[in-house]
């Protein structure tokens with residue numbers, strides 16, 4: 001398979017507090033095979049998301065993406081969208097934090113993990129591993145090492161090595177120079193040039209133009225989630241030579257020319273490397289004597305030159321990058337925005353003590369229900385309470401579905417009678433009732449994860465029980481533990497998603513990015529747990545550094561919780577609901 005990437009109105013959306021929001025798109029255009037395209041733009045412009053979309057890690061909200069004549073997303077069985085395996089096999093992505101992605105106990109196994117989807121003979125795998133390690137400057141003796149024990153830069157190199165061992169037609173690299181030393185950078189450039197010479201293409205998101213612009217063919221700018229038309233690198237450099245983001249050598253060269261410092265054009269390109277520039281300056285000074293470049297003159301010229309440049313650039317930009325403003329597409333975005341209340345907003349509105357007490361009261365009342373009408377009323381009350389928070393429930397739909405199936409299976413097993421063989425509905429019903437109550441309690445608790453922030457819980461504990469400190473009760477330590485647990489719960493999900501995305505990309509899974517095939521679960525679990533342990537350690541260090549958990553230190557406190565009228569109303573509503581449930585339990 002070979003060909004260009006083409007985008008037709010492609011857009012990626014993500015869940016947001018108020019429904020969904022546009023992350024990138026609509027994107028039209030193409031990336032050409034055999035060329036290196038740099039993706040530049042401000043932080044948050046959408047570069048990483050675009051690369052992830054091309055690798056199938058972000059489902060398309062609308063439009064289409066194709067490599068050559070193959071669409072990235074195809075309709076599979078039961079009309080479910082699946083990724084085209086062939087496209088994935090010809091595409092290799094290195095995510096922004098491509099280090100810390102390891103699944104295997106040894107470096108060599110990491111290569112095997114990446115090469116598995118290609119089903120190559122063992123000898124071919126060995127050969128590719130050796131060549132990739134050589135190309136990225138990794139010593140062969142590292143093959144038996146644990147990847148986690150490599151230095152940050154070595155892990156970066158390993159990530160690139162695993163990628164090029166697969167010999168994909170396209171390389172999608174997110175900030176590939178970060179963390180690399182000078183030797184690593186020059187090896188990266190060699191790898192990219194060899195890849196292009198072999199007919200491959202690359203799209204590289206970067207802020208490091210000093211290093212990458214000299215080898216680029218094109219530059220494509222991302223702005224507010226939109227992809228502006230790619231322009232030849234030379235053209236981009238001519239327009240942006242004075243930008244703060246332009247390579248230093250280019251900026252210096254331009255300033256010197258404005259200062260009328262005659263400098264012969266270095267042979268290589270429009271943008272010399274810093275060493276080429278230094279060489280050219282040195283030879284010019286040697287030829288003309290040292291009196292040509294006088295600082296006051298240079299300063300004066302610079303200022304006038306900058307004014308003129310700014311005008312020229314504005315003009316050039318308006319010609320080159322005349323695209324639809326992101327604001328124009330806001331009308332379309334509104335269609336997806338439903339009036340749901342964001343838990344983020346509510347979190348700062350309610351006192352965590354009111355939330356927790358209300359939850360405990362309702363949970364107790366729900367768990368007491370021993371009849372179906374009682375559970376039914378609990379479901380209705382829960383539905384009313386959760387309706388404004390449905391955006392927070394949506395990411396959990398799959399878990400809820402899986403739990404419901406599990407309940408049905410357990411109830412069925414509970415109903416099976418062996419002697420004589422039959423089915424006892426009363427037993428099944430009792431189990432179903434108990435587990436349904438638990439499901440309702442779980443549903444009630446889900447938005448709490450977002451509504452009760454760890455810092456507010458910690459403040460609640462300290463404010464409510466701080467007086468116990470006088471009796472040597474370790475309130476701060478308890479607060480630290482609870483804060484850690486609360487901070488950790490959302491991390492469990494986000495860290496899992498990160499590992500699942502990496503496994504998905506490296507394993508060339510064709511399912512939607514959120515759902516990892518069962519065969520890939522095992523390799524992900526161990527590194528996931530290891531990563532969580534590391535995160536827990538970092539979190540504890542960070543909290544302790546702020547004085548939390550130290551009974552003698554003064555923790556940093558930014559706010560004080562106040563019990564307001566709305567908290568009282570919340571508790572009143574919970575009390576009335578719980579009373580109704582208690583009453584039903586008594587009379588039914």
Ligand SMILES: Nc1ncnc2c1ncn2[C@@H]1O[C@H](COP(=O)(O)OP(=O)(O)OP(=O)(O)O)[C@@H](O)[C@H]1O
Nearest residue numbers: 014015023041042043044045046047048049050205
């Ligand atoms: N799953 C998500 N949910 C909500 N917002 C998201 C999600 N993914 C990305 N975003 C937002 O989309 C925007 C684009 O993010 P992206 O990482 O693609 O930017 P970037 O151009 O790569 O930035 P940088 O140069 O800092 O790496 C950011 O504002 C980010 O917060």
